[in-house]
Amino acid sequence: AQSVTQPDARVTVSEGASLQLRCKYSYFGTPYLFWYVQYPRQGLQLLLKYYPGDPVVQGVNGFEAEFSKSNSSFHLRKASVHWSDWAVYFCAVSIPSGGNYKPTFGKGTSLVVHP
Amino acid sequence: NAGVIQTPRHKVTGKGQEATLWCEPISGHSAVFWYRQTIVQGLEFLTYFRNQAPIDDSGMPKERFSAQMPNQSHSTLKIQSTQPQDSAVYLCASSLAGEDTQYFGPGTRLLVL
Structure with a gap:
């Protein structure tokens, strides 16, 4: 079965600084x-997704992520963080089977942005 | 496209009462998911329907919780004899297929007094 680990429960950055949120998955x-991404008192919204192909995926609001099979990772990056990025970020993995497999979510990383 | 609709947005019940939460998935989506979110436990998977059939209910507490999807346009999560520990935000999501992108509703915030 697949699994996801987000090792950082909370990350604090200054506005304008770069950002990396880590995600490790387990699947052969x-x-x-x-x-x-989940903003306060809202449901989750998709930032970006990776289907097999180009390992660097572009998302909304300047976010990108890079898939690494050798490291079993899918880290999220942003070059310059804005205060509006203050939210909780979830990584998820699913199996491309065309069947009934559901995505598995990580526990989330809370991003705090300081002015 | 109105997105996933969840009603009510807020619900307050007394201990021992029943709570029914409603979800209307995006039209054309075949998969519907229910999650529970709390500060302590985070995002917990509860159950999953595909084409109205229950596929995986491994996250559902065995007592007091039940979910149904009587037609393509809505699903319900029922909690009988609610307890204070059931207080949480209950999120519904739908997707085109089980493994695909999920579209989440805004959630129902349940408070059991």
Whole structure:
């Protein structure tokens, strides 16, 4: 079964600084990978997704993520953080089977942005 | 496209009462998921339907919780004899297929007094 680890429960950055949120997955093949963002009192929204292909995926609001099969990772990056990025970020993995497999979510990383 | 609709947005019940939460998935989506979110436990998977059939209910507490999807346009999560520990935000999501991108509703915030 697949699994996801987000090792950092909380990350604090200054506005304008660069950002990396870490995600490690466990699956012997090449999975589908997702990053979702949750703003206060809202549901989760998709930031970006990876289907097998180009390892660097561009998302909304300047976010990108890079898939690494050798490291089993899918880290999220942003060159310059804005205060509006203050939210909780979830990494998820699913198996591209065309069947009934559901995505598995990590526990989330809370991003705090200081002015 | 109105997105995933969840009603009510807020619900307050007394201990021992029943709570029914509603979810209307995006039209054309075949998969519907229910999650529970708390500060302590984070995001917990509860159950999953595909084409209205229950596929995986491994996250559902065995007592008091039940979920149904009687037609393509809505699903319900029912909690009988609610307890204070059931207080949480219950999120519903839908997707085109089980393993695909999930679209989340805004959630129902349940408070059991």
